[in-house]
Amino acid sequence: MVHLVQIDNGLSRRVAMVDEPYLRCLNDVRSIYQLAQSCLQSGERLSDLALALAQGETLDYDAVYTGTSEWRLLAPIDVPEQPSRLTIAGTGLTHLGSAKDRQAMHLANTGRDAEIAEKPSAAVTDSMRMFQWGVERGRPAPGEIGIAPEWFYKGNGAMLRGPFEPLTVPAYAEDGGEEAEIAGIYIIGGNGMPYRIGMTIGNEFSDHQFEKRNYLNLAGSKLRICSIGPELVIGADFEVVEGSVQIKRGAETIWSKEIETGEANMCHSLANLEHHHFKFEGHRQPGDVHVHFFGAHSLSFGDGITLRDGDWMEIHFDGFGRALRNPLRTESKDTYRLVQASSLA
Template sequence: MRLVQLANGNLRSVAMVEEPHLVLLNEVTSIYQLAQRALAQKMNLTKLAQSLATGDTISYDDVYARNSPMTLLVPIDVPGAPQMTLVSGTGLTHLGSARERQAMHAETMKKSDAEMTDSMRMFEWGREKGRPCAEEIGIAPEWFYKGDGSILRGPFAPLNVPGYAEDGGEEAEMAAIYVVDSAGEPHRIGFCIGNEFSDHVFERKNYLNLAGSKLRVCSLGPELVIDEKFDDVPGRVRILRKDAVLWEKKICTGEKNMCHSLANLEHHHFKFEGHRQPGMVHVHFLGADALSFGEGIRLSEGDVTEVSFERFGRSLINKIVIDKPITSPVGVKAMV
C-alpha cells in the first residue's frame, strides 16, 4: 500500500498508488486524517484506505512530470499545525556513515584513522548492543533533532541552504513515520524515502556542531509506504549538475544493513514522555549509508539530488537553492 498527498490549488487530497495511476480517496484530505480515523475506528489502516479508494483515477506519470494541475506534497504533515510534527533522526546506524564520520572527526581532532573517535566508539557500541533480544533494552543510539513540520519539503521542492550555513549536503535515507494516539501510544504508519540534508562543513569543524548542522530543511516522498518490510533495502543516490551525473552511488538500508534494530531505535525515541504527546506526528530519519560530501563533492546552486529505494516508490528529486548570506545579526528586542 503506497499513498501520496496531492494539492490542486488550495484543495488537498490523498491517493493510493496503482502504477501508472493514482486513485483518489474519498472522505479524507490528508494521511494524518486517515490515520486518526483508523485509530478512532480501531481499523487496519490499509483496509481503511482501500475502502475509501473509490474516487477518480488520474495519471501518476502526468503528476510526477508536473504536467497536471495536481502537485505532489510531502507525504505526511498535520495540516495547519506544523508544530504538531517532530522531525528527528539517528546517526551512526550504517557502517558507511560511521566510516565517513570517523574520517571527518579524526581530521578535525588531528587523530589518525587508527585512533578511534567518539563517533566510532558509539558505532561500535551499537554493533555490540544495538540489536537486543525481545523484551530486552539495547544501547541508545545517537539522536538528533531537526525541527518541526515547517522544515519538511516534498518532491521537486527546493532544498535551501540558508544564509547562515556553511554548506548543504544530501543524506539519502529512509524515514519512519509515526502518529501518537489519544492515549499516548505511538503507532508506525509506514516508511518513506527521505533526504536528510545537513551542513557537513560546519559539523566537520567540531563534532559538537552536529546539533546545529542538522537544523535545516529536508525532503520526503513522493510516497508513504504502509505495509512494506524494512529488512534489506537497496537503493541509489545521485547528484546531477547541468543535467549530467556528477556523482552516483549504490546504497543499502534496512535492518540487515544497520547495527541497531528498528525496535531498539523506536524504544529509545519514544521512551521520552515528551515524544508521546497525543496527536503528534513523528518523522524519524534512520541513518545514511553514504553521502557525496564524504567523497569531496560540494553541492552548488541548481544541482539536483535524486534518491531511490527499491519497493518504496518513485524517486525523490529536489533542486539545491543557495540563499543569500546573512550579513547582520538577528536582533532581539527587550520587553521593557
C-alpha cells in the same frame, strides 16, 4: 503494501493510492493524518481503510510527477494548519558506511597526525566508539532494551519539504548535502503510545562542512529543511532495502552510488531505534506526528563532492515507489542579518 501520496492543486488537497501508472483518490479524505486518526478511533487497519476509500477520481501519475498536471505532490505526511505538532528527528551512526565517513570527517581537523601515526588506537573518535557500542548492544533480544543510538533533532513540520521542492542552504550555513535515508512516520494515539503509519524515502539534508569543523557542531548542522516522499508505504519490508542516490549538475551525473539500508544492514534494530526515541515523555503527546530518519549508508560529501546551486539530488529505494527529487538552492551571504531579541520589559 499500500502506497499513498498527498496532492494539492492550490484550491483543494487529496490523498491518493498509487496504482501505477495511476493515482486513485480516496473519498472524503484530505490528509493522511486524518486517515490515521480515523484508524486510531475505529481500530481499523490503515491499509484496509485506504483500499476501501480509494474509489474517487483517477489521475495520471506521470503527469502529476512530471509537473504537467494541475496537481502537485506534497510531502506524504503533515499536520494541516498545525505544523508545530510534527517533530522531525533521526538517529545516526546506524550504518557502517556512515560511521566510516564520520570517522574520517572528525579526524580531519584534530591536529593529532603525529600521535595517530605513533599510536593508531588514538584515531578512534567518539563517533566510532558510539558506532561500536551499537554493534555490540544495538540489537537486543525481544523484550530487552539495547544501548541508545546517536539522536538528533531537525525541527518541526515547518522544516519539511515535498518532492521537487528546493532544499535551501541558508545564508548562515557553510554547506548543504544530501543524506539518502528511509524515514519512519508515526502518530501518537490517545493512550500516549506511538503507532507506525508507514515509511518513506527521505533526504535528511545537513550541513556537513559545519559539522566537520568540530563534531560538537552536529546539533546545529542538522537544523535544516529536509524532504520526504513522494510515497508513504504502508507495511513496508525493512529487512533489506537496496537503492541508489545521484547528484545531477545540468545534464551530467557528477556522483552516484548504490546504497543499502534496512535492519540487515544496520547495527541497531528498528525496535531499539523506536524505543529510544519514544521513551521520552515529550515524544508521546497524543495527536502528534513524528518523522524519524533511520540513518544514511553513504554521502556524496564523504567522497569529496560539494553541491552547488542548481544541482539536483535524486534518491530511489526498491519497493518505495518513485524517486525523491529535489534541487539545491543557495541563499546569498549578503542576506545574512543579525537576529536580535527585543525586550518586553
